[in-house]
Amino acid sequence: MTTETPVVRLDGVRKEYGDTVALDGVTLEIRAGEAVAVMGPSGCGKSTLLNMIAGLDKPTAGEITVHGERLDTMNETKLSLFRRHHLGMIFQFFNLLDDLSALDNVALAAQLTGSSAGTARRRALELFDELGIATRRNVYPAALSGGERQRVAVARALMNRPALLLADEPTGALDSKAGEQVMDLLLDLNQIGQTLLIVTHDERLAHRCASRLVELADGQVARESALDRV
Amino acid sequence: MSAVWTASRAAVRRRRVQTFVIFLVVLVCTATALISVALLDAARSPFQRAFDGQNGAHSVVTYDPAKVTDERLTAATTGVEASAGPFGQVIVEPQNDVGPVFSQPLTVVGRADPGGAVDRVDLWHGRWPSAAGEIVLNEPPQPDEDLSMGPLAGVTELVTNGKTLRIVGFAFTVSGSADGWVTPAQVAALHPTGTQMLYRFTGDVSTHDALAARVSGVTTGLPGDALLAAQPYLVTKEEAAAGPGVYLPFLGTFGILGLLVAVIIVGNVVSGAVVSGFRHIGVLKALGFTPRQVVAVYLTMVSVPAVAGAILGTGLGWAAVRPMLTETFRGLGFGQDAAVQPWVITVVLLGVPSLVLIAALLPALRAHRLSAAQAISAGSAPRRGRGLRVQRALSGSRLPRAVSLGLGLPFARPARTALTMASLLLGVVTVTFALGLSDSVIRISEVGEIAAGDIGVRPMRGDEQPASQRSDTEIEQMLRALPGTSQVGVGVARDLSVAGQSEPLMINFVRGDTAAMGYEQQLYEGHWMTAPDQLVLPTQLLNERGLEIGEKVTVSLQGAWTTFTIVGETVRGLPGPEGAFATWRDFPDLDPAAFFYQVQTVEGTDLGAFTQSIRAADPGLDAWDNTGGDSFSTVVTGFAAVLALLLATVAALGVLNTVALNVTERRRDLGMLKSIGMTPRQVVSMVVTSMAALGVIAGLLGIPLGLAAHRLVVPLSADAAKIRLPEYVMQVWDPATLALLAFSGVVIAVAGALIPARAAARLTIARVLHNE
Structure with a gap:
């Protein structure tokens, strides 16, 4: 279900931290509807690449275009607004707010865009239904299992119908059963057209959910290959 | 290098922001504490400090020179620790006008120099008399600008017994041993009627009886009738207590507030620093640090910035409080530069770091008990939400969601929020109290100022100019006709014998606009005179004489006994010695120079130019500017402003610390919120x-507490000064001020929260x- 329109385009992106070169002239495109897995050894620049695409960090050189907009030229506020409307993120450690219920954690993303509390909660409830965690909506993060927490995090990422869903080691903190559930979820999302970029060490996740694999080594794209989903 | 020191250094380096906050908080708190304690100490015994500074005389004794020789006086040393004298002493009656301060008979003493073993007179202006025809007058120190503008501005000479003495300086004795000093040769020429001895005694001098016994001891062996008078220092001390007493509650309250805020903020900051380091504590334990070593690491980590802050804060506080105290004591009229006592510096320098250690010790001991795993999880594991x-x-x-999330944050850390709230609350209370106090003091001062008139006028002979030849009515008319004049009051003061009392009563007979100039406004009981046989008395005079409204006073007036009824009580009398008010009477035989005039000018009038215009209109008149506020109001409002500002800063630093800790702890949450588009x-x-939410609550709670403190402390101060206050002095609050004050909590909170x-x-x- 991919199209030729690139959702993400990186052109000669370089990122330096002092003397360390984290990314060294990365050029990459992700088309709408694609599910791309980024893999590579520790320190190869996977997380840096994800941060660049998410607008969480700025490149030292090169251009980053996401959903038709140049992120490398945006200031902090514009980047925030861009993330709010066009990107969804899932983290290894979920990053839920302990003081908010599962439902409020998810509704929060919509409320930041200006939606009323009622509207945000209704949309959040739809997602809770879709993700099979409706019964856990009023539970606080400390009382949720790892898999449930990650589903809540996915729901939050999807609240504003993002053009691109970024996942950073989404199964890294989960047991195998919960990891399987999250993989199924990501696969389902991609199959209904959600563009995915997954940074992972987990080959099973990559082969299960991604249609293309980008391998990084020493900050450069070492190899790109199409994947047959298992 | 020990492992504890290495770990401590690493902790200090790793937590630069928190280390800096501790340093800053301890610095400001130490400065505040030093100012507060120095203030409490100075306010506690200002007379004693001045007395000790001058090696004041326990007793000023006057002997009859006809009955005892100087040699015998010098030889009488029973129970004497130190003495000065014998000095020739004479009472002189000023025959020229030397202003209201020196209008009474003056005790003049012949002294070769101001120093000596006892009663080291403070020569604060000019020089000591070195030749015949020169005199130094006793007057508390005042700034040069006040001297050149005030009632002493035109005072250059004293005429007595046909002799003219040129005033060559002003000096001050806290023992009250003389009104003026001349050379020994000069006093001999004035035919002294007494010989003065100044004594400091060994043994008990704390009571009048004890002092009487000491004097009795030293006079043993002298002719029985040689002793004319003995003035114990306790009299001067008791008189002084009424003046400085005014400051005690004001300054004491600020001192206590300062210490309280310092303790709370330091406790908050330090305990927060230790609690936020629990994960690190766990890691240290896992590495093999013993529980004691862990506690030592944390105490060292906190002590480094605390000691640095305490040392610098002590220096800062010392530098700030010295000029403030000097100004205060000058205002109190004790004529000394008040130094910060060494014990104050020692207590603060050791006390604040000790407080820091105690504050750090409590949570560190908790860390001491935790297992490594518990400590690590206390710092990093997902915690159960609070205030759900x-x-x-x-x-x-x-x-807006950012606002609603912010409002919920204080509920996540209730204990920390409570401490922050306490410091904010104290900040608001301080600001409210300081504002109310300043306003009340300004009102008290304004009453005096308004009543005293902007300009004081008196017929006076200058060096080359005779006194005005105009009659009092003509002078009044001339003053009323001057451009810029709003109101004119005319008065004449008479010391009148009172039937049944040995001490005369001064009555100021007034006419014109005296009542309207403010004296009537400051009445808080009774009414202004409506008949010639009525008197209005200032509270202090009523108290001193044990009189009340409605009582009758019979005085000898113009050769006949005249009875007056007291009909009103007012805060203050006319400038100079306290006297009663009565309506005008004609005194046909009185020297025109005895009349004085008070002029209230139209707002915006250039008072310097106006004063010149009076002198130009009649060179035989002396005119001076009465405005500028008294030292009382200047000192209190100055202290109020400085301490309120400091305490508000300390409160804001407390907020800064809380927010810095919250931000550190919630970095992950903040990162997540930003990642989803915040x-x-x-x-x-x-x-x-x-924090603003806490500021609002602190504002709402702090204002009533500040109002209560104001309502309690201002009347206490007035009681100490033996005056009561008219109610309008307390009515300083209006809705606009209160709204502004409610805002002060938010301002402190926002100021502290903005940087983190x-x-x-x-x-x-x-x-x-x-x-x-």
């Missing part, structure tokens, strides 16, 4: 809102989220 109902209610509200501005507004909030907005999301 509030969060839920807020998330459903119509408020803008930097929203982050700032969320963090600032969390901006730091939170600048957090690098990638680092925060991926380093967990």
Whole structure:
């Protein structure tokens, strides 16, 4: 279900931290509807690449275009607004707010865009239904299992119908059963057209959910290959 | 290098922001504490300090020179620790006008120099008399500008017994041994009627009886009738107590507030620093640090910035309080530069770091008991949310989400919020109290100023100019006709014998606009005179004489006994010695120079030019500027402003610390919020809102407490000064001021929260989220 329109385009992106070169002239495109897995050894620049695409960090050189907009030229506020409307993120450690219920954690993303509390909660409830965690909506993060927490995090990422869903080691903190559930979820999302970029060490996740694999080594794209989903 | 020191150094380096906050808080708190304690100490015994500074005389004794020789006086040393004298002494009656201060008969003593073993007179202006025809007058020190503008401005000579003495300086004795000093040769020429001895005694001098016994001891062996008078220092001390007493509650309250805020903030900051380091404590334990070593690491980590802050804060406080105390004591009229006592510096320098250690010790001991695993999980494991109902209610509200999230933050850390709230509350109370106090003091001062008139006028002979030849009516008319004149009051003071009392009563007979100039306004009981046989008395005079409204006083007036009824009580009398008010009477035989005039000018009038215009209109008149506020109001408002500002800063630093800790602890949450699209501005507004909410509550709670403190302390001060206050002095609050004060809590909170909030907005999301 991919199209030729690139959702993400990186052109000669370089990122330096002092003397360390984290990314060294990365050029990459992700088309709408694609599910791309980024893999590579520790320190190869996977997380840096994800941060660049998410607008969480700025490149030292090169251009980053996401959903038709140049992120490398945006200031902090514009980047925030861009993330709010066009990107969804899932983290290894979920990053839920302990003081908010599962439902409020998810509704929060919509409320930041200006939606009323009622509207945000209704949309959040739809997602809770879709993700099979409706019964856990009023539970606080400390009382949720790892898999449930990650589903809540996915729901939050999807609240504003993002053009691109970024996942950073989404199964890294989960047991195998919960990891399987999250993989199924990501696969389902991609199959209904959600563009995915997954940074992972987990080959099973990559082969299960991604249609293309980008391998990084020493900050450069070492190899790109199409994947047959298992 | 020991492992403890290595770990401590690493902790200090790793937590630069927190270390800096501790340093800053301890610095400001130490400065505040030093000012507060120095203030309490100075206010405790100002007379004693001045007395000790001058080696004051326990007793000023006057002997009859006809009955005892100087040699015998010098030889009488029973029970004497130190003495000065014998000095020739004479009472002189000023025959020229030397202003209201020196209008009474003056005790003049012949002294070769101001120093000596006892009663080291403070020569604060000019020089000591060195030749015949020169005199130094006794007057508390005052700034040069006051001297050149005040009632002493035109005082250059004293005429007595046909002799003219040129005033060559002003000096001050806290023992009250003389009104003026001349050379021994000069006093001999004035035919002294007494011989003065100044004594400091050994043994008990704390009571009048004890002092009488000491004097009796030293006079044993002298002719029985040689002793004319003995003035114990306790009399001067008791008189002085009424003046400085005014300051005690004001300054004491500020001192206590300062210490309280310092203790709370230091406790908050330090315990927060230790609690936020629990994870590190766990790591240290896992490495093999013993529980004692862990406690030592944390105490060392906190002590380094605390000791640095305490040393610098002591220096800062010392530098700030010295000029303030000097100004205070000058205002109190004790003529000394008040130094900060060494014990104050020692107590603060050791006390504040000790307080820091105690504050750090409590949570560190908790860390001492925790297992490594517990400590690590206490610092890093997901915790159960707090204030969940509030969060839920807020998330459903119509408020912008950044604001509603901010409002919920204080509920996540209730203990820390309570401490922050306490410091904010104290900040608001201080600001409210300081504002009320300043306003009340200004009102008290304004009453005096308004009543005293902007300009004082008196017929006076200058060096080359005879006194005005105009009659009092002509002078009044001339003053009323001057451009810029608003009101004119005319008065004449008479010392009148009172039937049944040995001490005369001074009555100021007034006419013109005297009542309207403010004296009537400051009545707080009774009414202004409506008949010639009525008197209005200032409170101090009523108290001293044991009189009340409605009582009758019979005085000898113009050769006949005349009875007056007291009909009103007022805060203050005319400038100079306290006297009663009565309506005008004609005194046909009186020297025109005895009349004085008070002129209230139209607002905006250039008082310097106006004074010149009076002198130009009649060179035989002396005119001086009475405005500028008295030292009382200057000192109290000055202290109020400085301490309120310091305490508000300390409170803001407490907020800064809380927010810095919150931001550190919630970095992950902040990173996540930014990752889902919260803008930097929203982050700032969320963090600032969390404290502003506390500021609002502190404002609402602090104002009533500040009002209560004002309502309690101002009347206490007035009681100490033996005056009562008219109610309008207390009615300083209006809705606009209260609204402004309610805002002060928010201002302190926002000021403290802004810097860490901006730091939170600048957090690098990638680092925060991926380093967990």
